[in-house]
Amino acid sequence: MQQPDKMKLIVLAEDDSDDQDMVREIVNEIDQEVDLLIFSDGEQLLTSMKTLSASKRPGLIILDQNMPKLKGSETITHIKAICGFENIPLVIYTTYHDKVFAERCKQMNVELFRKPDTFDAFTKMIGDLMKKYV
Numbered sequence: 001m002q003q004p005d006k007m008k009l010i011v012l013a014e015d016d017s018d019d020q021d022m023v024r025e026i027v028n029e030i031d032q033e034v035d036l037l038i039f040s041d042g043e044q045l046l047t048s049m050k051t052l053s054a055s056k057r058p059g060l061i062i063l064d065q066n067m068p069k070l071k072g073s074e075t076i077t078h079i080k081a082i083c084g085f086e087n088i089p090l091v092i093y094t095t096y097h098d099k100v101f102a103e104r105c106k107q108m109n110v111e112l113f114r115k116p117d118t119f120d121a122f123t124k125m126i127g128d129l130m131k132k133y134v
Helices: 017-030 043-047 072-079 099-107 119-133
Strands: 009-013 034-039 060-064 090-094 112-113
Touching: 009 017, 009 043, 009 072, 017 060, 017 119, 034 043, 043 060, 043 072, 043 099, 060 072, 072 090, 072 099
Parallel strands: 009 034, 009 060, 060 090, 090 112
Antiparallel strands: none
16 A cells, blocks of 8 residues: 555556556546656656656556567566565566466566456456555
8 A cells, every 4th residue: 555645646557548448437437646657658758767756656556568679577676676666566468378478577576457347347457456555
């Protein structure tokens, strides 16, 4: 849970603009007090993360695995190396899913979800994550 004196912030790294819009709509429906920062790839996210002050640290970072420039799992490796970000909950969703990748996510302490293919499934996933972390 976020501390009461800190803002509620979710960071999303997703290259698909339709999925970006869907997550934005879902977050706004669930809690209009949650800010959502959206980046189209892992490199943009990492550049921004390095400039955030301690009071603007996200309560949750959600990444698509299959993005240009840096995959979600590659981006996570870099995030964990940034001082102050190593304990932020990280989630990857992907259409690609196999046991080896799932085990790698588990070892990195990253939750892995199959990318929802309906609005209702996306709403449930985002809602459950917000209840748990934000």
